[in-house]
Amino acid sequence: MNVRTDSIFKQNYDVIIVGGGPAGSTAAQFSAKSGAKVLLLERDPVLGSPVRCGEGVSERGIKGYISLKGPWIANKLNSLELFSPDNSKIELTANLIGYILDRSIFDKVLGEKAEIAGASIVTKADVKGLLKNNGHLDGVLVQYEEKEYEVRGKIIIGADGVESRVGRWHGIKTMTKMNNMESGIQINATNINIKRDVCQFYFGHEVAPGGYLWVFPKSDNQANIGLAVSGNYSRQKPAKDYLMDFMNKRFPHAEWSTMVAGGIPCNPPLKQLTKSNLLLAGDAGHQVNPLTGAGIANAIQAGRLAGETAGNALKSGGSLEQNLKIYEKKWRRSRGRFHKSATRLKNAVHGFDDDKLNELSRMLIKIPKNDWSMLRIFLFAVRKNPELIIDCIKLFKKF
Numbered sequence: 010m011n012v013r014t015d016s017i018f019k020q021n022y023d024v025i026i027v028g029g030g031p032a033g034s035t036a037a038q039f040s041a042k043s044g045a046k047v048l049l050l051e052r053d054p055v056l057g058s059p060v061r062c063g064e065g066v067s068e069r070g071i072k073g074y075i076s077l078k079g080p081w082i083a084n085k086l087n088s089l090e091l092f093s094p095d096n097s098k099i100e101l102t103a104n105l106i107g108y109i110l111d112r113s114i115f116d117k118v119l120g121e122k123a124e125i126a127g128a129s130i131v132t133k134a135d136v137k138g139l140l141k142n143n144g145h146l147d148g149v150l151v152q153y154e155e156k157e158y159e160v161r162g163k164i165i166i167g168a169d170g171v172e173s174r175v176g177r178w179h180g181i182k183t184m185t186k187m188n189n190m191e192s193g194i195q196i197n198a199t200n201i202n203i204k205r206d207v208c209q210f211y212f213g214h215e216v217a218p219g220g221y222l223w224v225f226p227k228s229d230n231q232a233n234i235g236l237a238v239s240g241n242y243s244r245q246k247p248a249k250d251y252l253m254d255f256m257n258k259r260f261p262h263a264e265w266s267t268m269v270a271g272g273i274p275c276n277p278p279l280k281q282l283t284k285s286n287l288l289l290a291g292d293a294g295h296q297v298n299p300l301t302g303a304g305i306a307n308a309i310q311a312g313r314l315a316g317e318t319a320g321n322a323l324k325s326g327g328s329l330e331q332n333l334k335i336y337e338k339k340w341r342r343s344r345g346r347f348h349k350s351a352t353r354l355k356n357a358v359h360g361f362d363d364d365k366l367n368e369l370s371r372m373l374i375k376i377p378k379n380d381w382s383m384l385r386i387f388l389f390a391v392r393k394n395p396e397l398i399i400d401c402i403k404l405f406k407k408f
Contacts, residue, residue, distance in 0.1 A: 017129055018151060018158035022048045024319050025149055025162035026128075027136045027175050029056045031305055032291025033168030034119035035074065035312030036319070040166075041126035043320020048160065049123060050134040050151060057116025061269050062305065063195060063233050064110040065208065065225045070306025071108070074313070075122075081115035082108050083227045087206050093370035094213030094363040106208065109225050109233070110305070119309075139165070139178045145285045145330075146179065164319045164333070166288045168312065171272050173293035181281050181289065191220050191273040191302060192248040195235025196265040197227075198256070205229050211236075212366055217251055218242040219359050220302075234260075237273055237302050239359060275299045277352050278345075282337040285330050290315040296344070300351040300358075307344070314339055 024040045026033045029051030037049040053059070065086075068077065075081070086109065088102040120130055131153065138150040140159055148161035167175030171190075176183040203209075209224040216222050219239025226232045234256070238248045248270065256263055274295045282294045290296065291308035298307060315336055322332035361369075 015156075015158070017048070017131060018153065018160050020046075020048075020160075022046050022148075022160070022162040023323055024048070024164045024166060024316075025050065025160060026166040026168055027149065028168035028170060028291070028293065029053070029120060029130065029132065030116065030168060030170070030291060030308060031119060032293070032296075032308035032312035032315070033166070034116065034123050035309045036166050036168060036288075036290055036316035037123035037128040037130070038119070038126045039313050039316030040164075040320045041123060041128040041316075043317065043324070045320045045323055047123075047128035048162065049120075049128055049130045050136055050149070050160075051130065051132045052135045054133050055113075055117070056120045056130075056132065057113045059267070059269055060112045060197075061271055062112065063223055063225050063235055064112050064227075064305075065107060065223070065233075065303070066110060066305045067107040070303075071309065074309050075115070075118060077108070079114075079118070081111050081118055083111040084109040084205065086208050086226075088208075090207055090209045091370075092209065092211045093366045094215065095367045095370070097367065097370040097374060099370060099373050100207075109208075109227055111227075136169070136175065139175065146287055163323065163329070164286050164288070166290060166315050166319060167293045168290045168308075168315075170292045171274050173289055175287070176279075176284075176289045176293060179284055179287050181279065181284055181287075183279065183289075183293070183295075185272070185274045185276060185295070191237040191239055191275050192270070193235060193237040193273045193302070194248040194252050194268065194270040195233055196252070196256075196268045197231070198234050198260060198263040198265045199231045200262055200264045201230055201232060201260045203229065203232055211255070213363050215363075216255060222252070222255055234263075237275075273297065273302045273304075275302050275355060277348050278340070282340065283330075283333050286333060288315045288319065288333060288336055294340075296340070296348075298351055299348060300355045310344070311340060314343075 023045035024047045026037050026049040037047050041047040086106040091099040135152045136149045137152050139146050140148040146165045151158045167173045169175050173183045203226050205226050211222040217236040217238050219242050220237035222236035224232050224234050278295050282289050290311040296307045296311045297304040318336035325332050
């Protein structure tokens, strides 16, 4: 996976991708499949580590991109439990809710698929800046093993995470407002007693104000446990303190060795996803589900679209800039309405206080369990707002 030679940096590329997460690796795979000469640069030593997410994903999100059987699938889930502030529980059961991934394996497999397609991947390669020529990008400045290299490329894809430096360097506003930037933190806990096939979500001001806490089981006694707190609240009390309070109360004997933290951009995708010969994909383009903060599936979908668009743009002739704008148009056509609906719902339900959440739970408990669904829950939550009812149906009619 890691190419240790200066020669790779002395070549010219059709597509240079900055960032080796799901968006970057998928973009590399599909641009290489089109026949483009592709270089992917990742700052960390290996793809998929450190893990910076809950690792949960729906079947719909990754089906068709990677086999649903393999060591990258850590666990399968068939039900979820929602806990209100007063500890009332709503349980949803289905044949399959989703998967918990092993990102340390999953991301490597995505990288291997990109290499098989013909892309070159270099890790420990830190992009320090952009090379420009008459307003267009001409490549990137890379630091690798204490040396700096100027690597030339016709198209740059920024898949470098929240508040993308690549996008910012080229004049795209990638900053997120504080109220849309959730503060996330997670540990991988062991020595806990949980149900292997059930993921849990906790809500309330004392647990995770303006967000939620999750327990994603990886085995009978191991889980990713984390939470996201709205930026408006994280200034008053750090997300870590909320997580430690929960662990001391719910899992006092738990053990853990890793803790990761970071920002989650829960706002609509950037208004500008392309500029001249630059594309942004995944977290870099704020293509995260604004309601849940989930980003793996969206990153893969955006990466594929970015990679295919880049490959086609090189073969189509004409204006490269205009050809690349197709990416933005296709993304908004396929996911734009979903994100608008999810954003409106997020703004509504994340503002609920504990009394409202408890009231909703009490109402749902009166309904037979067989009639519970995500659609029913959200319809109850926004029943007095006709516009949000339509958003609920758009988002959850298949669940």
